[in-house]
Amino acid sequence: MPNGRLIFARRPAGSLTVDTFRFEESEIPEAGPGQVVCRTVLLSIDPAARAWMQARTYRERLVEGELMPGHGLAEVIASGSNVPAGAIVTGPVGWQEYALLDATAVRTVEVRSVLSHYLGVLGITGITAHIGLLAVGQPRPGETVLISGAAGATGNVAGQLARIHGCRVVGIAGSSAKTTFLVKELGFDAAVDHRSRSFADDLKSACPDGVDVYFDNVGGPILERVLRAMNAHGRIVCCGGVSQYDTQDPAPGPRGVPGLLTTKRLRMEGFIVHDHVDDWPAAHSELESHVAAGRLRVIESVIEGLDRAPQALISQLKGSNLGKCLVRVGKDPEALPRVIRPAE
Ligand SMILES: NC(=O)c1ccc[n+]([C@@H]2O[C@H](COP(=O)([O-])OP(=O)(O)OC[C@H]3O[C@@H](n4cnc5c(N)ncnc54)[C@H](OP(=O)(O)O)[C@@H]3O)[C@@H](O)[C@H]2O)c1
Numbered sequence: 001m002p003n004g005r006l007i008f009a010r011r012p013a014g015s016l017t018v019d020t021f022r023f024e025e026s027e028i029p030e031a032g033p034g035q036v037v038c039r040t041v042l043l044s045i046d047p048a049a050r051a052w053m054q055a056r057t058y059r060e061r062l063v064e065g066e067l068m069p070g071h072g073l074a075e076v077i078a079s080g081s082n083v084p085a086g087a088i089v090t091g092p093v094g095w096q097e098y099a100l101l102d103a104t105a106v107r108t109v110e111v112r113s114v115l116s117h118y119l120g121v122l123g124i125t126g127i128t129a130h131i132g133l134l135a136v137g138q139p140r141p142g143e144t145v146l147i148s149g150a151a152g153a154t155g156n157v158a159g160q161l162a163r164i165h166g167c168r169v170v171g172i173a174g175s176s177a178k179t180t181f182l183v184k185e186l187g188f189d190a191a192v193d194h195r196s197r198s199f200a201d202d203l204k205s206a207c208p209d210g211v212d213v214y215f216d217n218v219g220g221p222i223l224e225r226v227l228r229a230m231n232a233h234g235r236i237v238c239c240g241g242v243s244q245y246d247t248q249d250p251a252p253g254p255r256g257v258p259g260l261l262t263t264k265r266l267r268m269e270g271f272i273v274h275d276h277v278d279d280w281p282a283a284h285s286e287l288e289s290h291v292a293a294g295r296l297r298v299i300e301s302v303i304e305g306l307d308r309a310p311q312a313l314i315s316q317l318k319g320s321n322l323g324k325c326l327v328r329v330g331k332d333p334e335a336l337p338r339v340i341r342p343a344e
Pocket of ligand 1: 045046047048124125128149150151152153154155172173174175178194217218222238239240241242243244271272273274316317318319320321323324325
């Protein structure tokens with residue numbers, strides 16, 4: 001049986017297109033000492049993958065001809081390590097059906113929920129929302145928390161967490177269907193459509209007392225607009241800048257920095273979730289308890305088939321997804337281990 005893989009074939013000039021990628025087949029690898037062979041079940045589709053194509057970010061710029069990198073959930077099918085065959089793991093499987101990885105690169109999942117949750121709300125996405133909102137943003141009950149990309153994977157969790165922590169929550173999303181969903185289904189206090197001509201006025205009406213914490217997933221002109229709405233001593237959590245990923249020519253700015261930071265005494269802070277691994281277990285268990293109690297709704301868009309991963313990323317960058325965007329690469333294992341831990 002061959003191993004289907006998607007290669008980063010050509011650096012995009014302008015917006016991402018499917019011919020950025022090339023499909024190829026290889027042999028399924030064998031596990032050497034300290035290694036695992038993983039069968040990919042689900043792939044996380046992340047807008048940052050577009051940014052990796054363009055420039056050095058928190059990782060090296062992608063090189064044409066390399067396997068498209070990506071995070072996924074997989075079943076270990078062969079092992080030369082203490083992570084046993086049958087274990088469910090998450091890790092950097094890449095856009096392929098079978099991955100050979102160092103056992104140290106994967107995390108064993110103690111399966112207590114639907115598998116897809118371990119890439120979304122109970123995985124890096126949910127943990128990013130948790131750490132960004134609570135550790136970086138430090139919202140207090142009653143404060144106004146504004147979230148961009150609010151109907152996306154990270155944003156919807158950050159918004160629901162802010163609501164759970166007693167804040168007034170306002171979302172920014174890219175359609176009226178999404179803004180209605182945020183208010184009616186996820187309990188946001190208000191939501192505004194950034195593609196509407198009345199966005200600036202709508203934002204003012206939705207935040208009559210200003211903004212105390214801005215959880216920013218998008219950067220660009222929306223960040224510039226929100227800077228003016230911030231209250232004194234507000235916090236801006238720079239989680240990402242998706243509005244500037246799908247281009248060769250990111251916009252400079254925003255204007256208002258440093259002037260508004262100074263006059264309003266704002267704190268604007270970026271973070272990368274991988275710098276906070278010591279905080280992951282506590283964040284995970286809080287998220288797990290909110291999901292189990294029904295306080296935190298899980299929103300996912302799952303696309304079938306590895307061959308559709310390129311289109312999934314293209315569409316996500318245009319805002320087609322609601323919640324976490326995933327690609328199903330293979331079936332769930334027939335018998336799911338409740339808990340498989342690495343051998344001591
Ligand atoms: N700091 C970290 O450690 C960390 C970790 C993970 C992710 N991130 C970042 O978190 C952000 C969200 O990632 P995600 O995985 O949750 O993706 P996502 O929000 O599920 O998907 C991206 C969303 O961005 C919005 N968007 C696209 N173009 C836009 C534009 N020009 N202006 C405004 N919004 C636009 C679209 O929603 P609309 O249709 O609603 O506009 C789209 O659905 C990204 O910036 C990502 O890089 C950071």
